[in-house]
Amino acid sequence: MSDTAIDRIARATPPPVAKRLSGLSDRAIAWLFVTPSIVLLLAINIFPLIWTVRLSFTNFRVNRPNEVPEFVGLRNYARILTDGDIWLTMQATAHFLLWTIALQVLIGFSLAYLINKKFRGNDLWTTIIVLPMMLSPAVVGNFWTFLYQPQIGLFNYVVSFFTGIDPSAFSMIGDVSLAPWAIIIVDTWMWTPFVMLICLAGLRSIPDSIYEAAECDRASKWRQFWTITIPLVLPFLMLAILFRGIENFKMFDLVVQLTGGGPGSVTELTSINLKREAFEKWRTGYASAYAVILFVTVFGLASIYVKALNKVKER
């Protein structure tokens, strides 16, 4: 047989990788597969976090490449924690969080409870209800901006129809007292379906046999609801609150689209304020300290919450 090109390539090709790996332990192979993920995680999560903490002690500005950043110690932290305006954005964020979570849990659970009942068109209603959460927040913000328009907005006309108030007499996103509620309404409209789906999963995970046993014991529907449904759905509800809490703490796009943080600064949430510091004022060091404070806050609260959630699950 002549020495063909294929033979030459075959001879030059290294032995199969699998053959070379055959001598490795399971642990070594596991590390081999996990290492790229760990490297990636370090590169895109941990390293920026450490870098941010480092920058938070400097007066670095990313738009001043010619300037040498100075170490300023805790000055950035001290400024943030004593800045009245930042505390106001914290208050606005807390107000937004509290109300959106309360409304979304209440309405989401109620909808899930209703949808869980067997009735005709049940699946169709589920699909219709979950539609808002499939839309982009920017689109939703734009869409509701038109709905809230005093002169042409449908929302004002609906309110006018029920209350008799002139539709052009009030502006949901232009009035200081109404603007926070305008955002809460839209966020609730958009994300209640998410809570509903989680609650629905919880409700459907409860075996019918528990209710049948309760029926045999002649427990009332009300008692069944409080002693079976609520305790068994509670871990799911808490999970929904955790997801929505973290998401709403970071809320940005919807609010920017709807109010831009206004009128004045009443809807300027921490995420918007942080963005202004970092990418409009270009105070990178200061914004890094701000981000670290927010990170510690969210991480701390979430950790406490997760512990509570685990205790509920263990019961």
Place this chain on the structure above:
Amino acid sequence: MTSAFLKSTVAAGALIWASLSGAGAAKAEDLTLCWAAWDPANALVELSKDFEAKSGHKMKFEFVPWPNFADRMLNELNSGGKLCDLMIGDSQWIGGAAENGQYVKLNDFFAKEGIKMEDFIPATVVGYAEWPKNSPNYWALPAFGDVVGWTYRKDWFSRPELQAEFKTKYGRDLAVPKTFAELKDIAEFFQGRDIDGKKVYGAAIYTERGSEGITMGAMDVLYSFGFQYENPDKPYDLEGFVNSAQSIAGLEYYKALYDCCTPPGSSDTYMSENIDAYKSGQVALQMNFAFIWPGIHADANVGGDKSGYFPNPAGPDGKQFAQLGGQGISVVAASSKQDAALEYIKWFAQPEIQNKWWSLGGYSALRSVVEDPGFATSQPYAQTFLDSMAIVKDFWAEPSYASLLQASQKRFHDYVVAGQGTAKEAMDGLVKDWTEVFEDEGKI
């Protein structure tokens, strides 16, 4: 053999290098020009076809809507991105772009090509090209002259029944206002009025919170009331100037105008919202940059004789100023096609190109164009443009302009739109914010 290979490689390399460097200026490039997405940008695309034909370079354009323009483009400059070879950046960016090495200094180029800054409207040279201000250091060529002025419904103003009613009420003719007090009277007169079966309103003014809108609007008024950025004898000395009694009165006026005479839901309006309000026949008066005038004049509903234009009225003491808009064109320092970009600027600076620029709807800043005897009558808004450009003032062009701007956006919106605090508190707060920025900068 190795030696022959080395020789031939060196020879080929030298040939390639010689051809690249020697013919650099003549090599056809793809140039990208970055600007805001608005009507003048479309005119520039049309104008640039001439440059493409003459130079062989191909022009590409990156236009970003105004609300995101600064965010997008400053990110590009700060990151040393190579997207833009030419940047028509906002006037406030000049200080930062110059100090941070983001724009190419053009002094040598101007000297070599015989481009003289004396040939341009002085206010545009100071506003769009110089850093430090009033020093012969040029970072841009004045590209688009712009200024805040007013558009009004000439057809409504000329209605006999409205004329008569106005005269009875105010004791003077319903005409172009000469002072801000008169402007407010007119706005109040039209507010909530029924015209041709439709409810109309007084004035569309700037109230936008996110970028620079309310600052441009409020400053436009404050200048004529007596606002000054700093002590003329002591730079960065703000106390008593920014928060002078006149400045406070100016801000109170702006809030009063917002409260009395704007259409419902005007809490976050800037250029495009005001254009919409005016073109849809909602308002009698519109505050806006002059760039909109060609579009208004050509509009089927409110164009032609239906609209008129006037410069910013005077304040209580007769002072009359207007907020400068507009931009200069710069070569981005990170660009690898600087020679071709400079070629574009050389082409753009030519008087015949500037004439064509004006005819296409771009506001030329070249004196030979605007001082031409036929200019003032070439368009119904041309004289107003000239009058307005003669009274301009500009916002801080400091490297820290963004922090200064964000502070004024917040203070003005909190008071004017949200109704929080007093005008004095707002202006005192602004002094505090701006002083802190300058202290951080080491300026004071």
